[in-house]
Amino acid sequence: MHVISWLSLAWCVVPVVLIAIVYARWSGKASEVLLSAARMTLQLIAVGYVLVALFENPSPWITAVVLVMMVCIASWIALRPVGHQRSYFKPAIIALASSAGLHLFISLVLVIGVESWYEPRIVIPLAGMYFANTMNAISLATERYQAELEEGKSEPEARLKAFQASMIPQINSLLAVGLVSLPGMMTGQILSGVSPLVAVRYQIMIMAMVLGSGGCGAALMLWQLGRVYQVKSNDGDKRESR
Template sequence: MHVISWWSLAWCAIPVVLIAIVYARWSGKASEVLLSAARMTLQLIGVGYVLVALFDNPSPWITGAVLILMVSIASWIALRPVNHQRNYLKPTVIALACSAGLHLFISLVLVIGVETWYEPRVIIPLAGMYFANTMNAISLATERYHSELQEGKPEPKARLTAFQAAMIPQINSLLAVGLVSLPGMMTGQILSGVSPLIAVRYQIMIMTMVLGSGGCGAALMLWQLGRAQPSGQQTDNGMTDHKPADKDK
């Protein structure tokens, strides 16, 4: 496997600079892409050192704490399109944790058959992929659901439209894999010297679990939001408005 040096990695700044130039000429906000790229680099370097420590000292308590932290951050990021509405946070955490947790169990116990569930080398990479994809599905579903309600659409129609929108990236990735692209995990395994036929098995597991986790997460989120909708007339912001009944005079 080829090892990338830090000096060679510096060439990765070229695409960042190119996009920053586009930002600067078109919107005047080049700092957005530059800060995002810098944050990404620092986060990944920091995570790299943390993972090295976790891999050398596996612990169920530490692994559990990392998973809780990942769920919390992913839930907060998922609500960004709806301005982090507080009443959406609890259903987001429930949808993300339940959906990704179920598919982690299927992967670790039924498919891979690990002896210890908290092995960091296995559960953290898988959890990262499942949480990230489920987060995106929930985010898309929530934003579309909120928008549909704001436009005065009935709740069942808003729910269906939101779910279909959330599943577009999931379905597209299934249709394109192998023909248009080789997914990241499979590419990484092949570059590290693993047989493509072995890498294919892992990638099939990842793709199906991501599909299920994202779809179930979006569905569970929309189901909770639908139950939270009180009966009554919808207001301009898509929520329903209850008017207290007139008391007998």
């Protein structure tokens, strides 16, 4: 496996600068790109050191704490398109934790068959992928659901439109994998020397679980929002009747 030196990694600044120049020339905020790239770099370096420590000293309690933190952060980020509404935070946590947790269990216990569920070398990378994709699905579903309701659509129609929108990236990735792109996990395994046929099996598991986790998470989030909407509608009807 080729090891990338820190000096060679500095060339990754080039695409960031190019996009920042486009932002600046078109009167956009170039600082948004530069700060995001800087934050990404610092976050990955920090998590790299944290993962080294976790891998060397596996603990069920530490792994559980890490997973809880990941769920809370992902749920908060998922609500960014709707202004981080506090009333949506609990439904987002329930949807993300339930959906991603179920598919993580299927992957670890039924597919891979790990001896210890808390093995950080396995559970944290998988959890990261499932949480991130479910977070995006919930985010898209929530934003579209609110937008459709504001346009005067009925709740069932808004729910359907929102769910369809949340599944677009999931379906596109299924159609494109192998023909247009080789996903990150499969690419990483191949670069590390794993047989492509072994990497394929892992990638099939990831794609299937990401589809299920994202879809179930979006559906559960929309179901909860639908119940809140019905309660508000009933309260409104009661006030009008008075």
